[in-house]
Structure formats: C-alpha cells, structure tokens
Amino acid sequence: MFAKLGSQFNLQQTVAPAVRFLRRPAVLFRTYDRSNLRPDLTAGLTVTVILLPQAIAFALIAELPPQMGIYSAILGAIVGGLWGSSNQIHTGPTNAISLLVFSSLAAVVAPGSMQFAIAAGVMAVMAGLFQLLMGLFRLGMLVNFVSHSVIVGFASGAGVLIAIKQVSPLLGLSFESHNVAETLVGIAANLSNSHTQTAVIGLGTMLLIVILRRINNRLPAALITMMIASLVVFLLRLDEAGVRVIGQLPTSFPPLADLPLFNLEVISQLSTGALAVAAIGLVETTAIARSVSAQTGQRLDSNQEFVGQGMANIFMGLFSGYPGAGSFSRTAVNFKAGAKSSMAAVFSGIFMIIALFTLAPLAAYLPTAALAGVLIITAYGMVDKGEIARIWRSHPGDASIMVTTLVGTLFLEIEFAVLLGIILSLGLYIWRTSTPRIQPVLPDDTFSHFIYRPEQSPCPQLAIIEVYGDLYFGAVNYVEEFITDYADAHPEQRYLLLRLDHVNTCDFSGIHMLETLVKMYRDQGGDVFMAGTNYRVKQMMLSSEFDSFLGENNILDEDEAIGKIFYQNLDPAICIYECPIRAFRECQNLPKRIDLAGIPLMDEIASEHIMFVEPLHLWQQLHPASSGNGAAANTAVPHVVDVREPREYRQGHIAEAQLIPLPTLLSTDVKLPADKQIVLVCRSGRRSRRAAAALQNIGCMNVQVLQGGMLAWNSAGLLEAVDF
Incomplete structure (x- = not known):
C-alpha cells in the first residue's frame, strides 16, 4: 500500500510541473500588464523590420524555400513567446541553426528537393520533442554542462562557412562542391566567370549596409538595401539579364505539412542531426536569455524555456517550417526597443503575417546576390574575435574545446563537430571535478x-x-x-x-x-x-x-x-x-628552552648514519635471562637514556632507562658510559635522532635510537614503569 502511495506521489511530482509548463500561455494572458501593451507593440514592429529579411536569408543558408523561413519566423516568434520564460528572447530561424540543418540533411537527402524540405520539417519536430521532454522532466540544468567555448567555436566556424558558401551567389558563380576545400578551389577556378551585374548588386549591397550602419546603427540596413536591390532589378530588368531572384512568395497562412513522422527509417537517419540541432539551440537560447536577464534582473526558468523552444520547433515543423532557436540579434533589438514581456515576440509574429500578405509580391524581384551580401555581413559578425581571444588566454581546456569545435565545423560534418564539442565539454567537466x-x-x-x-x-x-x-x-x-x-x-x-x-x-x-x-x-x-x-x-x-x-x-x-x-x-x-x-x-x-644553533635539524640528519634498534630486540637485550636466547645472554646490556621531559617520563618509561632530558643532554657535560651501547629513547624517535646526531658530532659513536620510540614500545605490548 505504501509503495503504491509512494509511486502515486512521485507521479504527481512529475505531472504537476509538466501541467504548469504547458499552461504558460494561460498564465501569461491572465497576468499580462496592460501598461506593457504599447512598448511591446513598438518592440514587435521594430523586430519585424529585421525579421523579414533574416527569415528569407536564413532559409537560403539551409537551401530551403524562402517561405519556409517566413513560416518558421512567424510560428517561432508566436509559440516561443507564449511558452518561453524570457521576456525578451526572440525565437525563429538563425544563421547557425540553418547551417547545421543544411549540413545534417545534405548527407541524407539531396538539397533543393521536395524530400529535403520535408526532412527539414521532420527534423524540427524531432528536435522540438527532445527539447520539450527535457523541459517537462526538468532537465534544464543539463545545459550548464555544455561549455561556452562550444558555442563560440561553432558560431565562429559557422560564420566562416556561411561567408564562403555565399561567395558563389554573390558573384553569380555556378559549380559543384561538397566541402570547404572544394568550395574554395571552385571559387578560385571560376572567379573569371563571375556574372558582372550579379557581382555589382552583391558587392554593392555589402557596401551600402556598411555605409548605412556608419550613418546610423539603428537603421534597418538589411531591409533598406534589399528593397533598393529589388527596385534596381525591377527598373533595369536585370532578372532578364541573368540576375537570379527569389521569385514570388506565397501569400497564405503557414500550411500544415504532411510529414512522415512515424517512418522509423527517416527518424533514424535524422536522429543525430536532430540531437545536435536541439542541443545547440538550447545552449544558444539559454546563453542569450541569461545575458539579457543579467541586465533586466528577470528570474529565468530554464525548464520553461526548454518547453518554449520545444513547442516552437514542433509547431515550426508541423506548419511547413524548419528548426530554429533564440536569435541573438533579434533578441538584442527586441530588448533595446523596450520589450517588457514575451508578448512583444508574439506581436512580431503577427506583424510578420501582415507583411507576408502585403510585401510578398515585392520579393519577386529580390536578387539572391543581395541576400548573399546580407548573409556575408551577418556571418562576419558571428566571428567574435574578442571572445575568441579571451578564451584562448583563459584556460587550455576551454581553448582546446573552442578550437576543436571550430575546426570540426569547417572540415567535418557539422552535427558531428557540435556533438564532439559537447562531449569534450562534458569530458572537461568530468576532468575538472575528478581532479579538484x-x-x-x-x-x-x-x-x-x-x-x-x-x-x-x-x-x-x-x-x-x-x-x-x-x-x-x-x-x-x-x-x-x-x-x-x-x-x-x-x-x-x-x-x-x-x-x-x-x-x-x-x-x-x-x-x-x-x-x-x-x-x-x-x-x-x-x-x-x-x-x-x-x-x-x-x-x-x-x-x-x-x-x-x-x-x-x-x-x-x-x-x-x-x-x-x-x-x-x-x-x-x-x-x-x-x-x-x-x-x-x-x-x-611556547618557551624556547634551548638554543638549537649548531644542533642538526631533522631534515639535516642523514638517517643512514643513525643506528636503530627495534623494541623487541631491546627488550631481549635488557632481559637476557627471561628471553631464553643464549646469544642475547652473552651480549652486554645496553645503557638506556630517556631524553623526554620529566612529566612524560613519569607517565610511563622503560624500567631500566635513565632520565636525561634533551636540553640537559645537549647543554651540559653529561657522562655516559663509554663501554656500553647507548640507546636513546623518546616519544616517537625524533628527539632521539637529534640527540644521536648531536652526540655523534662530538665523537660519541656508540649510540642507537629506539625505532618508533615509546609509541612503538607500547604497540609491541612491552611493559613500562610508571612513577607516582
């Protein structure tokens, strides 16, 4: 009966927080402060300005249709805001996750195919379920075991990869490549074949972004340059001259996707990538949320944030999107724009729906070269040179994790590099805790x-x-x-x-x-x-x-x-x-009773010059008749000198021992028998050794030390006399 009650109690402990995590939207609406409505609306509109071009650009990193980026942006912002913990975090497509999705899927499905887009949706649902379960089972503390060096190394490597990958659409090049080395070789070999109009638009976009940021860093430079590039393509009919454009975007709500969620073969093929996406997404989101909460003073709930990310990825996958995570750039804009609650992210998703219906026709003339320029500028910002230098100077373990993850991201399969970095983080943690x-x-x-x-x-x-x-x-x-x-x-x-x-x-x-x-x-x-x-x-x-x-x-x-x-x-x-x-x-x-100048210290005494005698052997020498040892009976009885203090001597001593305290032995002209073996005794043997060394220094060589002193004598069970 008690076991049954105990199991029911444990089940309640598990289910109750899970229900609380899932009821987050109801709590948010019930407790929402209406005074936050205006700043949240303003922040939501501000974020939408950069969210629209980012959603399209990040989808291209994953080599997915632009509308998948828009759908993910809408659902990530709304669902992540409703179920998340942070008031300022903004969830949706990110550059690093997009690159990780592409790398994971490219090894399984051909990029650009319908199966590729379907696999991206399945991966989002799988990653979301993993994140959701971690949150429901209150495993949010596990993110603490992933080193910050993994994120820095992965983000830096991803930035380099994104920049290299976007050079081809930036210059209008076309060649086949499967890794960084092949891409660099292909760029060098085909550079002379660059499409002039495409290159001018791409490089011009990058230059214009830099200029606008110098003029006013608050301007939506990416959106402005993309609109200008679209206008130039439309007016000059450059799409007819070979400049590639995005094309018409669909004007509809995110549709429910038909995903093979119960196909075990597909799930097994995508499991490693989904795990890497889920792990990096959680670590990245948690790091962003903590950096903002340090300024706002908000108390975060890691488990609730895990639930929010999980729900967002599940919805993004089910409704024709692909995996996402918390975005640092959009979260920073959201925070600086004055967002007071997570409803700001929800409002940005709603504004994105409005933009989808009103601005989608304009994307028909948006050149991919302009998007490539935006992505290269964004990728440059992903390489945090200051943080890399700090980690490099701080600790060899953190530096090795960062370098391993960065190099692995460039030259290995990205999901493997990420998981390798996480494993190294756990290994470093285990090493540090096992060698305190x-x-x-x-x-x-x-x-x-x-x-x-x-x-x-x-x-x-x-x-x-x-x-x-x-x-x-x-x-x-x-x-x-x-x-x-x-x-x-x-x-x-x-x-x-x-x-x-x-x-x-x-x-x-x-x-x-x-x-x-x-x-x-x-x-x-x-x-x-x-x-x-x-x-x-x-x-x-x-x-x-x-x-x-x-x-x-x-x-x-x-x-x-x-x-x-x-x-x-x-x-x-x-x-x-x-x-x-x-x-x-x-x-x-303590009194200094004697001047020890000239008397050897313990570390100055060469033990090989000191003769020792074991307690039992000394007993046999002192009592040859009772020992029954004929050889011992013919041996001269040694003269035992106890060099301890009188109070110690009275508490217990060898019956035959003469008391001559160490200071007396070393400071006065004590006459010791020259025809007998002298055995020195103290509590543990330390004072005896010093006394023996001092006596040897003045030429008295017939001295021995009782090994272990009176402590060893007592341990051997030998009798001692006591003075009352």
Missing part, C-alpha cells in the same frame, strides 16, 4: 586565514590540507593519491587536519576513501581530524556511521580545530626543542 584543487595550507601572517604558502615550511607534526571540490566517486582516487603522496613526503607529520569548507557533497566512495586515510594515519601512531563539514557532508557521515569510526571528538569546529589539536594531540617537546617554524598562533607563546 587540493593543497596544503598554513595560517597567514595574521593567523586569520589559511592560505597556500609553498615557500613556508610546514608544521613538523600536523598537516593541514584543504579540498576544493566534491568527494564523489570520480574524485576520491585523486584526493587519496595526493594526500598519500604528501604523507610519504612528510613522514614526520603523523596528524592530518582536513579542511572541507569547499566540499559540498560526499558519496559513499568519499566515505570509504576517508576511512582509508584514517586507518593509514592511525597505523602510524597518528590521527585524522576534520573541520568545516557542511550539513550534507555531516549527514552522509552520520548515515554511513563514519562519525563513529572517526570519533565525534575528531570532527572539529573550524575556529577551534587548531587549538584543540595543538593542546590535546601534538607533542609539545617537539614544538619546544625541535620546531623553529612557529606555524600557528598557539606556537607563539
């Missing part, structure tokens, strides 16, 4: 913050390591290897403090890795502490019972961590006698 920044840190000079100080010597007892990333299955091996290598490089640091302030989540693999580190440090006589754990990480530690394994006293408050470890765990004798670093605030008040 992890570094040893120390307090700054004011003891207020922990920072990376590679020039500063670390504390000889405590390692402090900060992790900048999640402890999930993909990253734990990297983190474990870093800490293990660091521990091998600093074997004297038996304690570890992990600062987890920048760790948002930790899965079971992370817990298992932490358990391994704790075991490693504890096997060496040390321990591991953690600070800065957030609520989610603490809950994971609690549910996996790691907190019990680690010990509640080892999960510390960040502000108190160093103090507790310093006073409760670190060996103060090492701090006083050996450590010249004074890394922590707590170290500053």
Whole structure:
C-alpha cells in the first residue's frame, strides 16, 4: 500500500510541473500588464523590420524555400513567446541553426528537393520533442554542462562557412562542391566567370549596409538595401539579364505539412542531426536569455524555456517550417526597443503575417546576390574575435574545446563537430571535478586565514590540507593519491587536519576513501581530524556511521580545530626543542628552552648514519635471562637514556632507562658510559635522532635510537614503569 502511495506521489511530482509548463500561455494572458501593451507593440514592429529579411536569408543558408523561413519566423516568434520564460528572447530561424540543418540533411537527402524540405520539417519536430521532454522532466540544468567555448567555436566556424558558401551567389558563380576545400578551389577556378551585374548588386549591397550602419546603427540596413536591390532589378530588368531572384512568395497562412513522422527509417537517419540541432539551440537560447536577464534582473526558468523552444520547433515543423532557436540579434533589438514581456515576440509574429500578405509580391524581384551580401555581413559578425581571444588566454581546456569545435565545423560534418564539442565539454567537466584543487595550507601572517604558502615550511607534526571540490566517486582516487603522496613526503607529520569548507557533497566512495586515510594515519601512531563539514557532508557521515569510526571528538569546529589539536594531540617537546617554524598562533607563546644553533635539524640528519634498534630486540637485550636466547645472554646490556621531559617520563618509561632530558643532554657535560651501547629513547624517535646526531658530532659513536620510540614500545605490548 505504501509503495503504491509512494509511486502515486512521485507521479504527481512529475505531472504537476509538466501541467504548469504547458499552461504558460494561460498564465501569461491572465497576468499580462496592460501598461506593457504599447512598448511591446513598438518592440514587435521594430523586430519585424529585421525579421523579414533574416527569415528569407536564413532559409537560403539551409537551401530551403524562402517561405519556409517566413513560416518558421512567424510560428517561432508566436509559440516561443507564449511558452518561453524570457521576456525578451526572440525565437525563429538563425544563421547557425540553418547551417547545421543544411549540413545534417545534405548527407541524407539531396538539397533543393521536395524530400529535403520535408526532412527539414521532420527534423524540427524531432528536435522540438527532445527539447520539450527535457523541459517537462526538468532537465534544464543539463545545459550548464555544455561549455561556452562550444558555442563560440561553432558560431565562429559557422560564420566562416556561411561567408564562403555565399561567395558563389554573390558573384553569380555556378559549380559543384561538397566541402570547404572544394568550395574554395571552385571559387578560385571560376572567379573569371563571375556574372558582372550579379557581382555589382552583391558587392554593392555589402557596401551600402556598411555605409548605412556608419550613418546610423539603428537603421534597418538589411531591409533598406534589399528593397533598393529589388527596385534596381525591377527598373533595369536585370532578372532578364541573368540576375537570379527569389521569385514570388506565397501569400497564405503557414500550411500544415504532411510529414512522415512515424517512418522509423527517416527518424533514424535524422536522429543525430536532430540531437545536435536541439542541443545547440538550447545552449544558444539559454546563453542569450541569461545575458539579457543579467541586465533586466528577470528570474529565468530554464525548464520553461526548454518547453518554449520545444513547442516552437514542433509547431515550426508541423506548419511547413524548419528548426530554429533564440536569435541573438533579434533578441538584442527586441530588448533595446523596450520589450517588457514575451508578448512583444508574439506581436512580431503577427506583424510578420501582415507583411507576408502585403510585401510578398515585392520579393519577386529580390536578387539572391543581395541576400548573399546580407548573409556575408551577418556571418562576419558571428566571428567574435574578442571572445575568441579571451578564451584562448583563459584556460587550455576551454581553448582546446573552442578550437576543436571550430575546426570540426569547417572540415567535418557539422552535427558531428557540435556533438564532439559537447562531449569534450562534458569530458572537461568530468576532468575538472575528478581532479579538484587540493593543497596544503598554513595560517597567514595574521593567523586569520589559511592560505597556500609553498615557500613556508610546514608544521613538523600536523598537516593541514584543504579540498576544493566534491568527494564523489570520480574524485576520491585523486584526493587519496595526493594526500598519500604528501604523507610519504612528510613522514614526520603523523596528524592530518582536513579542511572541507569547499566540499559540498560526499558519496559513499568519499566515505570509504576517508576511512582509508584514517586507518593509514592511525597505523602510524597518528590521527585524522576534520573541520568545516557542511550539513550534507555531516549527514552522509552520520548515515554511513563514519562519525563513529572517526570519533565525534575528531570532527572539529573550524575556529577551534587548531587549538584543540595543538593542546590535546601534538607533542609539545617537539614544538619546544625541535620546531623553529612557529606555524600557528598557539606556537607563539611556547618557551624556547634551548638554543638549537649548531644542533642538526631533522631534515639535516642523514638517517643512514643513525643506528636503530627495534623494541623487541631491546627488550631481549635488557632481559637476557627471561628471553631464553643464549646469544642475547652473552651480549652486554645496553645503557638506556630517556631524553623526554620529566612529566612524560613519569607517565610511563622503560624500567631500566635513565632520565636525561634533551636540553640537559645537549647543554651540559653529561657522562655516559663509554663501554656500553647507548640507546636513546623518546616519544616517537625524533628527539632521539637529534640527540644521536648531536652526540655523534662530538665523537660519541656508540649510540642507537629506539625505532618508533615509546609509541612503538607500547604497540609491541612491552611493559613500562610508571612513577607516582
């Protein structure tokens, strides 16, 4: 029963947002502020001025009939505005998507054929369904995993391709080509065959656009030049002289297309291209919407925007159009014209319907060379040289993704290049998250913050390591290897403090890795502490019972961590006698009981010159009769010297050991027996090694060090004496 209720609850959680996403138009009409009507109408009319020539030009990029561009412009603007999230985004045909559509379809169907146009409609529906499902299932966050470098690389490559592709209609050339190289060779070989009147119109269009933009950047330069070019062709009858024109456009509402939507063979052939179109369309639209919302302060809903793009593409495909996406240029115009809501895009679609019935006859004399000139100017603007330079300087990973996508767009199948760029983005994300920044840190000079100080010597007892990333299955091996290598490089640091302030989540693999580190440090006589754990990480530690394994006293408050470890765990004798670093605030008040000048530091001691003795072997030497070892009975009993502090000695020591604290041993003329082997003992062996090195420097060579000190003696289960 409870399982049934749980499944019903999960279904409601999935269905309720889906219904909300689909009811967006009703909410938009119900909450529409009438004071926005005038600015929305003005913005819609302004966008229509550039939308009409763009719709025709972009359809030619895809080598589709001009009316398909107009139909897509009408339906994309209306449906995208009704179901989208952004108040300013304008959906419809775009140059990059048009090029991607052509490249994807050209490998399957012959361009210019009726089947080519039908396939474009099927691709729009397929891409729209993919986008719609992503929105309904609230997968809008997936767009965050596609690098901005993919869009820059693809847009730049697409701009170059569009410009190269439009040179032929610009100059009136005619030759067959299948790729960039063949196109460039064909242009060079046929340049002398350029059609003079066509070339004059095409180059003149480009020049006029540049001049008009210099005069006033707000002028609809593309529309003005196309009208002038049409007028010139009409007055001079250049269409009869060989100048190609668009021809009469149909004056009707977008008709319902007869598409083979259930033909599995067609769907399988178009699936890769449809996926690339859907992915690039979503990433491009989301990037545009975010850039505008950063200026307006609008809170965007990525899932709703996915639904809007999906619905727009479905309608564009069903009603004789082809795929589209959010347009940067039209969105910018819409925003600058004062659009207050998504109804501005809806109004632009309605104005396009009016223009279709009133201006369509004029397109009969619109030369394709003029459209080619407009597209070349537009393509030039697609190559964002400033953004390319920024990415190139920023990070090698982003730069490689941008270059790979750009080169792939030029020389590979475009849909493959796009998907390759997306895969590289995901790969870069996985690489970055699986190799988080992890570094040893120390307090700054004011003891207020922990920072990376590679020039500063670390504390000889405590390692402090900060992790900048999640402890999930993909990253734990990297983190474990870093800490293990660091521990091998600093074997004297038996304690570890992990600062987890920048760790948002930790899965079971992370817990298992932490358990391994704790075991490693504890096997060496040390321990591991953690600070800065957030609520989610603490809950994971609690549910996996790691907190019990680690010990509640080892999960510390960040502000108190160093103090507790310093006073409760670190060996103060090492701090006083050996450590010249004074890394922590707590170290500053420690007395310097001896002048260590001339006494070797730990890293100056050559371990191969120090003789060590294992705890069990020393026990056998001290108790030859009880050991049952005849050879040991004939061996002289060594003289054991404990170099620790009196308080440490009283807490537990080897019964036969003589207490001579390190400062006393090094600062006074202590008489040690010359006829016996001297064994030096301390807590862990550090002070003993320093004492042995110092004694060897003055000629006392009959010295040994108890390996591991009293910690190893206790671990071996050997008896010790206690003074009360």
